Amino acid sequence: MKIGLEVHVALPTKSKLFCSCSMADTDAPNSQICPICLGFPGSKPMLNEAAVSSALGIANALHCAVNNSISFVRKVYFYPDLPKCYQITQMDGAIGSAGHLDIDGKKVRIRRVQIEEDPAQIVREGMLTLLDFNRSGTPLVEIVTEPDITTEEELRSFIANLRSLLYYLGVDINKEIKADLNISLPPKDIRVEVKNVTGIKSLIEATRFEIERQTDAIKNNEGIARETRGYNEKSKLTESLREKETDEEYGYIYEPDLTTFEISGTKFVKATYVGRIASELAEGTDVNPRTIREITMLDRHSLGLIDKFKGKYGLRSIIHGIQRFKKYGSEEHASDAEIEKIIGLVESGAEVTREMVLDILAGKDVKVEYSRLTDGQLDKMIKEFLEKNPKLLEEYKKNSKTINLIINQIAQKNNLHPKDVAKRASALLNSA
Numbered sequence: 013m014k015i016g017l018e019v020h021v022a023l024p025t026k027s028k029l030f031c032s033c034s035m036a037d038t039d040a041p042n043s044q045i046c047p048i049c050l051g052f053p054g055s056k057p058m059l060n061e062a063a064v065s066s067a068l069g070i071a072n073a074l075h076c077a078v079n080n081s082i083s084f085v086r087k088v089y090f091y092p093d094l095p096k097c098y099q100i101t102q103m104d105g106a107i108g109s110a111g112h113l114d115i116d117g118k119k120v121r122i123r124r125v126q127i128e129e130d131p132a133q134i135v136r137e138g139m140l141t142l143l144d145f146n147r148s149g150t151p152l153v154e155i156v157t158e159p160d161i162t163t164e165e166e167l168r169s170f171i172a173n174l175r176s177l178l179y180y181l182g183v184d185i186n187k188e189i190k191a192d193l194n195i196s197l198p199p200k201d202i203r204v205e206v207k208n209v210t211g212i213k214s215l216i217e218a219t220r221f222e223i224e225r226q227t228d229a230i231k232n233n234e235g236i237a238r239e240t241r242g243y244n245e246k247s248k249l250t251e252s253l254r255e256k257e258t259d260e261e262y263g264y265i266y267e268p269d270l271t272t273f274e275i276s277g278t279k280f281v282k283a284t285y286v287g288r289i290a291s292e293l294a295e296g297t298d299v300n301p302r303t304i305r306e307i308t309m310l311d312r313h314s315l316g317l318i319d320k321f322k323g324k325y326g327l328r329s330i331i332h333g334i335q336r337f338k339k340y341g342s343e344e345h346a347s348d349a350e351i352e353k354i355i356g357l358v359e360s361g362a363e364v365t366r367e368m369v370l371d372i373l374a375g376k377d378v379k380v381e382y383s384r385l386t387d388g389q390l391d392k393m394i395k396e397f398l399e400k401n402p403k404l405l406e407e408y409k410k411n412s413k414t415i416n417l418i419i420n421q422i423a424q425k426n427n428l429h430p431k432d433v434a435k436r437a438s439a440l441l442n443s444a
């Protein structure tokens with residue numbers, strides 16, 4: 013069995029993809045509309061930079077090759093939710109390609125990450141078919157995978173990992189994941205598409221149904237049609253909608269109203285970092301979840317410093333060093349070498365004070381000399397500290413991370429190296 017996914021995610025922007033209409037939640041249908049998102053003839057789309065930035069974060073988080081010169085195409089089709097008869101989307105000029113998302117030690121390849129607009133919403137009320145254009149022009153990112161998912165467990169892991177990645181990127185994931193499924197079974201591997209499945213539960217049910225249906229068809233020597241099917245949430249069945257359309261049938265043409273958009277240079281540096289950090293967080297490296305918030309607060313120069321010193325120092329230490337510097341130093345007068353000294357001090361476990369920052373700026377050598385104590389002396393000190401601070405001990409029993417607070421307080425008060433304190437403190441608290 014081979015499963016490929018096309019996942020649609022709404023980007024967290026204040027306005028729509030090609031106009032300035034609001035993306036705020038509203039109960040009043042057709043209240044956030046304009047000639048552009050209504051698709052009036054003669055209206056011209058204007059690209060929302062915030063959507064590009066957000067999509068760039070996702071492309072980076074999915075380890076994609078980023079296209080520095082993105083462009084758009086018109087996917088031509090007729091449907092009431094799309095009066096201008098084409099959806100603006102991306103193909104060769106897509107923002108990201110050839111990425112991957114790790115699931116349980118396996119890589120699911122990402123073919124493409126593309127930006128596109130959502131059409132209007134069709135609401136059926138009895139005999140009536142109503143259209144709400146508030147949704148028209150919602151910025152979406154479509155994440156297209158290669159057919160690398162081979163089991164139900166992998167499908168679950170993929171969605172779970174993608175959701176956690178999007179969470180760290182600040183993309184709203186309260187709404188259910190929407191996806192199109194491509195399922196094919198050996199030996200013939202005929203690709204059947206199941207469109208517009210919402211939520212992991214429905215994705216699993218639709219997959220199970222399709223596997224059963226196709227397995228039976230193969231057993232009974234019935235052919236499997238290359239087709240597009242819909243998923244019925246009530247009956248939990250997939251139903252044939254139409255023959256699978258080809259790219260040619262969509263008559264893709266280059267979107268002449270949008271020029272090629274350059275995303276190289278410094279403007280989008282932050283999105284790139286945020287994307288990379290989000291993937292580290294989601295893949296469970298030791299980056300603290302607070303880090304991503306701190307990174308999004310940093311300016312371009314600081315992000316450049318992270319790039320320069322990462323690998324040599326821990327990410328937390330670099331951010332902490334930059335923050336110390338911003339608090340106490342005057343950035344205009346600081347060289348990268350001086351900031352590196354601060355980062356080095358943070359890395360050594362020292363509490364970097366105002367005096368230390370000013371000394372470094374004045375060209376003085378700042379070294380931290382720690383007191384050295386025997387294990388016995390350390391143990392005694394830690395025990396006394398815990399006796400005086402019973403609340404911290406209580407806290408620790410509830411949340412083991414409190415140990416860092418305990419270690420830092422003891423180390424700073426007594427001019428000790430935090431690592432020395434940490435060794436004894438964890439031994440003592442674990443045995444307690």
Ligand SMILES: [Zn+2]
Nearest residue numbers: 031033046049
């Ligand atoms: Zn609009």
